[in-house]
Amino acid sequence: MNENEKNQLMQSSQLLHSFFSVNKNIVRIVQNIAVENDLTVPQYTILMIVIHSKEMTQKKVGEQSFLPKSTLSQAVDGLVRLGLLERQQVVGNRREMNLIISEKGERYFKDIHLQNGGIHELFQAAIKPLSNMQREELLNMHLQIAKNLEAYQTTQGDEMK
Amino acid sequence: MNENEKNQLMQSSQLLHSFFSVNKNIVRIVQNIAVENDLTVPQYTILMIVIHSKEMTQKKVGEQSFLPKSTLSQAVDGLVRLGLLERQQVVGNRREMNLIISEKGERYFKDIHLQNGGIHELFQAAIKPLSNMQREELLNMHLQIAKNLEAYQTTQGDEMK
């Protein structure tokens, strides 16, 4: 392994670690907010996604949140029992479920945001020092990296039955 | 909320999502590699860190891996029982533990890498399309974002620091 390769590997390691580092912080903040409001992390995640569009299928929430569907199902169940969310069959497709924020859910979520700004505001503050162009490039690089990693999995890692 | 603010929030949301997206892929790859080799994710993570320097305190591994110390302790315990790692008190400080890769551990890890390249190589491939300057900027932006997020540590940071 020559010098150049060694440098490449080191840069790669640092970059990987930096992803972990940012992510650890995001997860920690999300967890704090969730716990303070008697929600689990998946539950708060779901609320964040659903509140955005007021109505959304469970399937779409799964795609956006990357939660395994059993986790998703149970988390939704809890939210419904808390009265924060309502389940409703999609008209014309009895397989899918629409998730709708209830009155109570909306109030609940708004209160969370008043308390501590919520993850979106905190994150927004954290990226504020970056220029608009930097933010755009960051997004593009992430999307590309995600795509590349995804490609590997479907190519090599599909020993699923 | 005016147009500009709305755009800012949207960009922020996308960026946050892109972090989740990359991270989900990294975690899934790590998980696949770990499971294929009868290790848990924390265990594989620990091996990756320790192999790098052959010898390292448990404390340092905690700082680098971001694992809660109870998780870390149990994972290390498993690795020791598998004979892949050895515990050794730090000379001059009986509180700290040195973690040392055993012969068997080194072989084990090398085999993993031969099988599928390991996460480092895969990740390296995923960032290959980026220019060197882009990679540097990406790293810098991540470090900055992590630092900014770190500032929002709630008073009760009973993990490690």
Next chain:
DNA sequence: TTATAATAGTTCCAAAATGAACGGTTCATA
């Protein structure tokens, strides 16, 4: 010195997360 606080790691166990199997629904093809 002694007392108190901080640190590293372990243990315990309740809570959280999730893989696998399943039930009902829709789609594709004949």
Next chain:
DNA sequence: TATGAACCGTTCATTTTGGAACTATTATAA
């Protein structure tokens, strides 16, 4: 339509996780 595959969500059982309390050691203060 019939059949089989694919899909969406749920349930169940099991594993994983991580907070809190604990032991042992070291650091700091009085």
